[in-house]
Amino acid sequence: MKIQWIDKAPRKVQQFAHAAYPQENPGLENLLTNAQVDHVAEIFQTPLTGAYNWNYSIQDDRIKKLYELGKQLNWNPELDIDWNRPWPGEHRLTELMNLQEYEPYLSMDEATKSKFWWHMNAWSLSQFLHGEQGALLVASQLVSCAPTYNAKLYAASQTFDEARHVEVFNKYLQQRIGLSYPINTHLKNILDKILTDARWDLKFIGMQIIIEGLALSAFNTTRETTPDPVLKEIIYLVTRDEARHVTFGVNYLEEFVKTLSEQERDTRAQFAYEAAVISRERLVATDVFDYFGWDVEEARKKVLDGFVMTHFRNLLFKRVIPNLVRIGLMTDKIRPKFEALGLLEYENLATDGDIDWAALERPLDTTEGQSYEQKMLGELQKPQITT
Numbered sequence: 001m002k003i004q005w006i007d008k009a010p011r012k013v014q015q016f017a018h019a020a021y022p023q024e025n026p027g028l029e030n031l032l033t034n035a036q037v038d039h040v041a042e043i044f045q046t047p048l049t050g051a052y053n054w055n056y057s058i059q060d061d062r063i064k065k066l067y068e069l070g071k072q073l074n075w076n077p078e079l080d081i082d083w084n085r086p087w088p089g090e091h092r093l094t095e096l097m098n099l100q101e102y103e104p105y106l107s108m109d110e111a112t113k114s115k116f117w118w119h120m121n122a123w124s125l126s127q128f129l130h131g132e133q134g135a136l137l138v139a140s141q142l143v144s145c146a147p148t149y150n151a152k153l154y155a156a157s158q159t160f161d162e163a164r165h166v167e168v169f170n171k172y173l174q175q176r177i178g179l180s181y182p183i184n185t186h187l188k189n190i191l192d193k194i195l196t197d198a199r200w201d202l203k204f205i206g207m208q209i210i211i212e213g214l215a216l217s218a219f220n221t222t223r224e225t226t227p228d229p230v231l232k233e234i235i236y237l238v239t240r241d242e243a244r245h246v247t248f249g250v251n252y253l254e255e256f257v258k259t260l261s262e263q264e265r266d267t268r269a270q271f272a273y274e275a276a277v278i279s280r281e282r283l284v285a286t287d288v289f290d291y292f293g294w295d296v297e298e299a300r301k302k303v304l305d306g307f308v309m310t311h312f313r314n315l316l317f318k319r320v321i322p323n324l325v326r327i328g329l330m331t332d333k334i335r336p337k338f339e340a341l342g343l344l345e346y347e348n349l350a351t352d353g354d355i356d357w358a359a360l361e362r363p364l365d366t367t368e369g370q371s372y373e374q375k376m377l378g379e380l381q382k383p384q385i386t387t
Contacts, residue, residue: 098306122179186282208249
């Protein structure tokens with residue numbers, strides 16, 4: 001086993017030689033086979049403080065029920081997904097990206113545009129993969145530092161869920177897409193903060209509330225837009241797990257935050273706000289713009305200036321904002337900052353503390369439901385709150 005130790009995450013795009021959806025002459029530097037891949041590892045230091053729990057008290061509460069549900073709904077990426085279905089085509093989100101009048105995009109021929117959207121798909125799914133590895137590491141920390149017995153058991157089950165998610169996204173990228181992009185720097189920054197902070201509750205806030213709450217929205221969008229039935233099935237199974245994780249975080253933090261002083265609550269609220277700001281920025285695929293030789297800052301501003309993208313970025317917080325209100329982290333000091341982001345319109349929506357057990361327990365469905373375009377049109381037609 002050969003391990004290459006590095007000081008920071010690599011920035012090169014990788015292509016895998018055995019993809020089911022290869023592109024002709026992709027021109028990438030790193031054509032990899034399994035035999036050629038080193039284990040590339042980066043060290044992070046953490047002052048994590050663990051906690052034993054000596055009374056082993058099993059409370060018949062929601063956390064225990066979520067743990068039992070997780071045991072019942074385990075799935076196997078190798079057995080429960082049919083990986084052999086053909087690739088059906090591509091889906092272009094030109095309006096979402098505000099590219100319909102952007103000259104560098106319009107100047108591409110159709111083959112290059114197809115390659116661009118192939119890379120955009122690879123970039124998005126790569127961020128899912130990297131985020132799931134971050135969730136795997138954080139969940140493993142929660143096993144040690146969560147102070148109660150039920151929370152330790154649930155964190156252990158979540159760790160296995162996250163390992164399965166890393167496995168399935170990695171396999172999809174290597175065998176269906178053939179490309180893997182490096183981790184977005186904004187996502188890396190927030191994961192570093194969560195992993196290296198000594199306070200266990202900040203790990204809950206950052207991962208269970210912010211990152212996984214946003215992931216649920218992003219997963220739903222991906223499932224509605226992708227033409228690939230394999231990815232639809234993967235996203236459904238992953239989402240079913242993630243819904244339990246967010247519910248765990250909301251239920252566990254709701255009581256704990258009440259025990260904090262006003263200063264401690266303000267500190268946690270500021271952390272949640274900063275995590276939200278960083279998470280909004282990480283939605284822009286600057287690495288793809290760079291790969292195609294665009295002016296990265298110009299393209300970034302073009303995408304962010306689009307109304308559809310602006311509204312889409314806010315829509316991703318429909319679960320996060322009411323959950324922050326529910327657990328007591330929408331404090332008087334932090335509230336104006338979220339209002340400036342235009343996110344407070346969601347504060348009175350349903351939270352993940354009110355559990356829809358029937359939804360969490362439902363079997364795998366195969367219905368398509370309302371299309372993404374229909375849903376986005378409906379959202380955009382709603383009266384908008386200006387700040």
